[in-house]
Every structure is written in C-alpha cells, then in structure tokens.
Amino acid sequence: MKKIFEVALGIVTSVGGFLEIGSIxxxxxxGASFGFQLGWSVVLGTVxxxxxxxxxxxxxxxxxxxxxxxxxxxxxxxxxxxxxxxxLAVSLLVLAAEIGGVAVAIExxxxxxxPIWALPVALxxxxxxxxxxxxxxxxxISLLGLVTLAFAVGVAKLHPSYVAIVRGxxxxxxxxxxxxxxxxxxxxxxxxxxxxLYYFYSSGAIEEKWDESYVGINRAIAAIGMGFxxxxxxxxxxxAAMLFHPRGISVDHYxxxxxxxxxxFHRTGFWLVIASLAIAxxxxxxxxALSLAYLVAQGFGWNWGEDLEPKDDARFALTYxxxxxxxxxxxxxxxxxxxxxxxxxxxxxxxxxxGTFPFLILMNDREYLGEHTNGHLGNAVVLVISxxxxxxxxVSIPLELVGGG
Amino acid sequence: xxxxxxxxxxxxxxxxxxxRQAGRIDGIVLELRDGRPPxxxxxxVSPITLLSxxxxxxxxxxxxxxxxxxxGRGVPTRIPWTRxxxxxxxxxxxxxxxxxxxxxxxxxxxxxIVERIPGG
Numbered sequence: 342m343k344k345i346f347e348v349a350l351g352i353v354t355s356v357g358g359f360l361e362i363g364s365i366x367x368x369x370x371x372g373a374s375f376g377f378q379l380g381w382s383v384v385l386g387t388v389x390x391x392x393x394x395x396x397x398x399x400x401x402x403x404x405x406x407x408x409x410x411x412x413x414x415x416x417x418x419x420x421x422x423x424x425x426x427x428x429l430a431v432s433l434l435v436l437a438a439e440i441g442g443v444a445v446a447i448e449x450x451x452x453x454x455x456p457i458w459a460l461p462v463a464l465x466x467x468x469x470x471x472x473x474x475x476x477x478x479x480x481x482i483s484l485l486g487l488v489t490l491a492f493a494v495g496v497a498k499l500h501p502s503y504v505a506i507v508r509g510x511x512x513x514x515x516x517x518x519x520x521x522x523x524x525x526x527x528x529x530x531x532x533x534x535x536x537x538l539y540y541f542y543s544s545g546a547i548e549e550k551w552d553e554s555y556v557g558i559n560r561a562i563a564a565i566g567m568g569f570x571x572x573x574x575x576x577x578x579x580x581a582a583m584l585f586h587p588r589g590i591s592v593d594h595y596x597x598x599x600x601x602x603x604x605x606f607h608r609t610g611f612w613l614v615i616a617s618l619a620i621a622x623x624x625x626x627x628x629x630a631l632s633l634a635y636l637v638a639q640g641f642g643w644n645w646g647e648d649l650e651p652k653d654d655a656r657f658a659l660t661y662x663x664x665x666x667x668x669x670x671x672x673x674x675x676x677x678x679x680x681x682x683x684x685x686x687x688x689x690x691x692x693x694x695x696g697t698f699p700f701l702i703l704m705n706d707r708e709y710l711g712e713h714t715n716g717h718l719g720n721a722v723v724l725v726i727s728x729x730x731x732x733x734x735x736v737s738i739p740l741e742l743v744g745g746g
Numbered sequence: 747x748x749x750x751x752x753x754x755x756x757x758x759x760x761x762x763x764x765x766r767q768a769g770r771i772d773g774i775v776l777e778l779r780d781g782r783p784p785x786x787x788x789x790x791v792s793p794i795t796l797l798s799x800x801x802x803x804x805x806x807x808x809x810x811x812x813x814x815x816x817x818g819r820g821v822p823t824r825i826p827w828t829r830x831x832x833x834x835x836x837x838x839x840x841x842x843x844x845x846x847x848x849x850x851x852x853x854x855x856x857x858x859i860v861e862r863i864p865g866g
Binding site for chain 1: 752756757758759760766767768769770772791796799800834835851852853855856859860861863
C-alpha cells in the first residue's frame, strides 16, 4: 500500500515538475512557427529523458551511489572536472532563465517590469531551500505544478485533429526556414532532456533511501511521469500551432504566452498561464539550484542533504545560495528571459553527450549494478538521441546566430 | 580481497568516525622502504592534493595561501592507511574529522556566515 502511494506521488511530482520555462517556451515557438511538424522533437526528448530518469533511479537504488559520486570515483577527478564545469556553466544559464520566467510571470500579473523582481524571486527561492526539506519541495511545489494540466484541457476544448498531431510525431524535413527549424528542434530537445532532472532524481533516490526493491516502482514512475510530462509539452505545442501558426504569429516575447489559454478560458486563461509559468519556473529554480549543489558536494565528498540544517552542511547550503543569487543577476540587468531560454536550451543540447556518455558507461558497469545493468534498448536510445541532439546543436546554433535559413 | 589502488581507493568517499562525509581520497602516499617493497602509508584529503593532479603550480599557489590560515595548514591532511576500512560504498576512518583540518572550511563558513544568517 505504501508503495502504491509512493508510485502515485512520484508520478504526480514528475508531471507537476516536468514543464518549466524551457519546455513551455520552446514548445510554443515550435508550434507557432511550424504547426504540428516539430511534435517529433518533443517525443524524442521525452523518450530520452524517461530512459535517463529510469536509469538514474535504478543506479542509485541498486548501487547506493549518486551519479556525480560514481563519476568521480570511476573516472577520477581529472575526467570528472570537464562535465562538472560545463554542466555548472550551462545550468547556471538555465537557472537564470527560470528565475527570469518567474519574474516575467510577476511582470504580467502586476505590470511592473521584470528586472525589479529578479532579487525578490531569488530571495524567495533561497528561503524555501534554506528553511524546508526535500519532500516539501518535491511534493509541495510539484502538486501546485499540476496547474499546468490546464494546457491539456485547453487543447481538448479546441477539438484539434488528433490524426494531424500524431502525424507530427514522425520526423520530417522542413519546407521553409530550414536553419530555424533545426534550431527550434534542438531547443526543444535541450529543454526536455535536462541533465539536472536526472541528477536531481538520483540524489532524491538516495535521500529517500531507495533499495533494489524500488527498481520496478522507479520504472513505472519514470515512464508514466515523464510520459505525461511530455504530453503537456505537446499540449503547449498544439495550442501554439492552432492559435498562432495560422495567423503567422511567431513567439518572440513571453507576453504572448497568455494567449495560449485566454482564447479558451478568457480571463481565467490569462491567470492560468501566469500561474503555470510562475509555479513551473520556481519549481525548476529550486530543483536546478539543489541539483548543482548536489553535483559539487558529491563530487568533492562534502556533507550534503536538503533535509540537513544549513549549519550541518554549510558548504552545500552556501553553494546553492551563491548559484541562485548569481543566476538572478541576468534578469536584474535586464537580459531578455526568452533569449536566455533559447540560448541555454540549445547549449544544453550541445553539451548532452558530456553527461550522458560517461553515465552510460556507469550504467553498464556490473560493479555498481550487478544484474541490473542496462539493456541494449536503453543504451541505444540514450546514445543515439543525445548524440543526435549534440550534432544538430553544433550545426544549427551558428546558423541561427548568423540569421541564416 | 583484491584492492586496486587507483580503481578502488583513489577518489572514493571518506566517512569519519561520527558517520559524516569527510571528503574524498584525493591522493595515496606510498612509503619506500630499504630492501623491501613499497607499501601504502597514508591517504591524503586536501584541495592541495586535488589541485596537484591538474597542475603543480596551482597546488603550490593554494598551499601558500592556506599556510597563512594557521598552524598545520598549507600541507595536505594525511590519514594513516591503517585507520581505514572499507564500508559499503565508502571508506570509513576511525578518526573524528573535527580533529583534522578536513572540516576547516566547513567550520569557518558555518561560524562566519551560516550562523549569522537568520534561521541558519
């Protein structure tokens, strides 16, 4: 009974925690510019992150190691340093984008421009981390995150052609704006396959003392939770494809996002989008800050844990403190959160193999996993999708920057 | 049981006698003995050792600054090999890390920053 409850809770938190600034913004851009055609990028990204999350939960449940812990142990500090530094740099930008997302949501609610909100948002995120526990963050914020289900309801009310949506799940070549098409595809992939998500999940499995008996539960949570999360991203894409694409509107500002639901729910829709954006982004802010602090603390063998008091893990607590306030500086000086999102999501895609390849090596190591090592399917899916994302990113980022297409 | 120094000891988690995570095994020190094979003498836990694995100059620079912080600083912390045993995924030492400089930064940050923040 306890485990059924845990599965339900795990699924709810994955669904509530799936959408964040990256997936909302990139899915909306994909739908607005290319209709249903880029649906495949959401599907590919979701399949890949579902596999990665399943692997990281299994890895920690069986080996009792977190991923950074095992990376340092297996590959030594010299090889560990590269993914560590790249991930810190890229995730700091993602963190900045999430803080910007909350600030923009408050701007739309109050009319006061977003740079003013950068520090208050950072302070709120910091107080939540400083004062609360892991389960409060995971369960509380993710439950609130279920407001993002409004996007799915919105789609249902528009009565789209479901056949046309599913047709978009098959990759096709672009008819126009080729460079932009691939750039958006890469951003969607980067937004779905967030490395912080599976690092966070692996630390969570250790904090909640999972053991081998959780392998099955973990699989259910990863598949259903990530599946529903991807379904919500598709919902955002479909809304943008139906409301923006026919009118030739591209998503260039966050201020356009409320239109995704205001057409269906009117004034309530406006507030639903703002609530979704604010909650999803504050949730992601907390997860990313924690995830990076875990990464550093585990890599150097410090005491860590969101359930410890800050005085018992001072270095860990100060690491997330510094990261949050450093990331808030981007919004404070007025860097456009949408631009920041695009850049950070495409850089995430470009750097994916740096994290996933060493992780795959660990997932095939019998010393850590015994009989629970990866099957061929899992290896192939993560290998191919992360390599594909990186190659597409390396090719399309320069093209997008020079404005080709 | 066979123990491979680089694969199974270097970079492993160290846990102290009170169960706290006390850094990682950043280096292994062998003792050379006349007419007999070398043996493992100590493991080192220190940013100095860690940095010297990238670049000795960084390590010297760090050590020079660390030395100013008090007696016994400026050199890597050494734990005798005989005080360690394998325990689960980590190495456990029968020493309280507070009696070594391993928690020096942690303690400094707690006293000077964390405890001065309301709610810390």
